[in-house]
Amino acid sequence: MRSTVAVATKKNGAVCHLASVLMMISSYAEGALKKLIRGQNEPPSMLSDLITTCRLTRGVRAIAEAFGVIWPNRKELILFVTDVEAPAHGPLDPLIERLEALSFLGKEENMQVRRVCQAALDLLKWLVGKAQTSEWWPAHRASLQWAALVGDEFIQLLDAREPAALVLLSYGCFLADENSGRTFVLTGWREGVCAEIKESVGPKWAWAVSS
Numbered sequence: 001m002r003s004t005v006a007v008a009t010k011k012n013g014a015v016c017h018l019a020s021v022l023m024m025i026s027s028y029a030e031g032a033l034k035k036l037i038r039g040q041n042e043p044p045s046m047l048s049d050l051i052t053t054c055r056l057t058r059g060v061r062a063i064a065e066a067f068g069v070i071w072p073n074r075k076e077l078i079l080f081v082t083d084v085e086a087p088a089h090g091p092l093d094p095l096i097e098r099l100e101a102l103s104f105l106g107k108e109e110n111m112q113v114r115r116v117c118q119a120a121l122d123l124l125k126w127l128v129g130k131a132q133t134s135e136w137w138p139a140h141r142a143s144l145q146w147a148a149l150v151g152d153e154f155i156q157l158l159d160a161r162e163p164a165a166l167v168l169l170s171y172g173c174f175l176a177d178e179n180s181g182r183t184f185v186l187t188g189w190r191e192g193v194c195a196e197i198k199e200s201v202g203p204k205w206a207w208a209v210s211s
Contacts, residue, residue: 046193057147058148086126086130086132105164113162117157120150120154127146127149130142146173163204173189
């Protein structure tokens with residue numbers, strides 16, 4: 001896909017975009033099937049799979065912007081933040097309150113890591129506020145947008161398995177709760193990923209992982 005996008009033009013940009021959308025949807029949909037479709041010699045890591053899926057989500061938006069293939073009536077607009085001003089209150093108020101109450105970054109001693117994670121958290125809270133106006137699973141919409149828009153420095157922290165970043169990922173990618181309805185993009189991810197994050201970060205940070 002990278003090699004195809006590298007030589008893409010305005011003429012075939014729409015095709016590249018469609019391919020990226022299909023790859024993203026497929027990756028999300030595989031959440032509940034990872035144990036079945038993984039190669040025999042591949043180590044089980046839903047966390048790595050999720051980070052890869054976040055990269056695919058970022059790629060969908062980047063390709064769409066590069067080639068101008070998003071139209072006003074296209075469903076992929078879910079990855080783009082609405083221009084409508086965020087309401088003062090809405091159905092996601094309890095979620096915003098939960099994010100406001102997060103205190104684990106105060107335990108982070110590395111100021112650079114704390115700065116990057118705080119910026120990612122601030123973005124997350126802003127996106128949740130903007131998603132209050134969405135009729136399509138607003139909390140999950142905010143998760144998708146966050147994956148697409150969070151800074152590259154934060155993604156690098158995830159790649160390095162930085163505990164504070166992993167803890168924040170456990171919230172950012174799973175904003176929607178069981179009351180939001182079960183969809184193919186929500187099935188099979190949360191339990192496996194959060195368990196893996198707890199194991200990775202150890203007892204010092206496990207208490208802060210979303211549950």
